Amino acid sequence: MTAIMSNFSPSYSEEPKLTYDRRVVAPQTILKVSSAPQKGKPDQIQQIPSVGENPDASAAQASYGDIPVIDFSRLADDADAVCKQLGDAAAQWGAFQVINHGIPLDTMQKIESQGMNFFRSPSDFKLAAGSVYFPLNAEYPNSLLQRVERVAFTPGPKWKFQAKDINSLEDTLSRIWPDGNPLLREEMRKYLRGSEALNVQIMQLLARYLDLGEDFFTQHFHRAQDTWPRFAVRWNFYPSHPNPSENPGAKGHTDPGTLTILMQDRVGGLRIRRDGRWYGVKPIEGALVVNMGDSLEAWTNGRLKSVIHEVQVNTKLDRLSMINFVSPEPSLPLSPPAQLMDEDHPRVYREPLTYENLMEKRAEDIVDDGGSKAVRILDHFKIRK
Numbered sequence: 001m002t003a004i005m006s007n008f009s010p011s012y013s014e015e016p017k018l019t020y021d022r023r024v025v026a027p028q029t030i031l032k033v034s035s036a037p038q039k040g041k042p043d044q045i046q047q048i049p050s051v052g053e054n055p056d057a058s059a060a061q062a063s064y065g066d067i068p069v070i071d072f073s074r075l076a077d078d079a080d081a082v083c084k085q086l087g088d089a090a091a092q093w094g095a096f097q098v099i100n101h102g103i104p105l106d107t108m109q110k111i112e113s114q115g116m117n118f119f120r121s122p123s124d125f126k127l128a129a130g131s132v133y134f135p136l137n138a139e140y141p142n143s144l145l146q147r148v149e150r151v152a153f154t155p156g157p158k159w160k161f162q163a164k165d166i167n168s169l170e171d172t173l174s175r176i177w178p179d180g181n182p183l184l185r186e187e188m189r190k191y192l193r194g195s196e197a198l199n200v201q202i203m204q205l206l207a208r209y210l211d212l213g214e215d216f217f218t219q220h221f222h223r224a225q226d227t228w229p230r231f232a233v234r235w236n237f238y239p240s241h242p243n244p245s246e247n248p249g250a251k252g253h254t255d256p257g258t259l260t261i262l263m264q265d266r267v268g269g270l271r272i273r274r275d276g277r278w279y280g281v282k283p284i285e286g287a288l289v290v291n292m293g294d295s296l297e298a299w300t301n302g303r304l305k306s307v308i309h310e311v312q313v314n315t316k317l318d319r320l321s322m323i324n325f326v327s328p329e330p331s332l333p334l335s336p337p338a339q340l341m342d343e344d345h346p347r348v349y350r351e352p353l354t355y356e357n358l359m360e361k362r363a364e365d366i367v368d369d370g371g372s373k374a375v376r377i378l379d380h381f382k383i384r385k
């Protein structure tokens, strides 16, 4: 341990005293790029233009897209309308934001400020956390995550060992804050419980939207001895960079699981792709961003869309997100129900297809091509006509 480290202990007990710049970014600094829809080459893996490759990327255009914002406080009076709004968003955009989801704003703010405290700490302090901390870029020049420091709240080196229980986060918590951080522990516990409930609620609403019966997805949640789905929780920290065209934070990709529940700060920079255009995901205080992943698209025979997204680094402000990747049991066949297949809607993806298959392909892709090409992993599993 160096002298700096032993003297350094970021305080955790401060109330959300935000140690970073909370200015709301002027809309024109958020890039929204329109580019021509991809020319159809249905039998080829789709290449997703990313920030660095896209000549439009520096031509900032003000305004965010109309990514739906769903108010869960309306569930009590008008569940049908909420269900329709949410399902349409999942089918058309592959993403939405949720407000009034039940996780307290205070919890989200405290986690955010603790996360910022961690990433703003001296490098020696962060590196002392060991394998749960991934420093900026150094070892992963070709990864999808281009300019991101990370903390993985996931025990074990492999995706198979993801867990959602607070106990499994203890190890990471004690590594990133060796002197203890009971405030963060408590708030993470609340957040996890809240996002677990939200995941169930959303999956039930989506099943209802598709007329599958509310439990179509959730009946599998406790199928295995251990409980599924599992959560892989991560903090992503994107230090600012003066040149937006040189600094994709995360390149275009889809997430492999069922849902991704994401908390972003006020900086913005997350963008999603729909019909060949990028749309900024507007930071809304207290909102959670929900993305559909590959497993859900496969499971619903393409009715719900696994959304392509990327992150642009801000030119002035550091950005933090906390991401909860929800995955199904790895060996569960993601077989679409009969109701979602007919002559007009033939089976889209090969069977059997499991989360495990998706993850294996993803690992190959990222390793084999050096990760330089962002691809939709699901396209590898399409049934060719």
Ligand SMILES: O=C(O)CCC(=O)C(=O)O
Residues within 6 Å of the ligand: 236, 250, 255, 262, 264, 270, 309, 310, 311, 321, 323
């Ligand atoms: O940080 C974000 O907003 C999104 C990051 C992301 O897409 C990912 O880590 O898969």
Ligand SMILES: [Fe+2]
Residues within 6 Å of the ligand: 253, 254, 255, 309
């Ligand atoms: Fe992602």
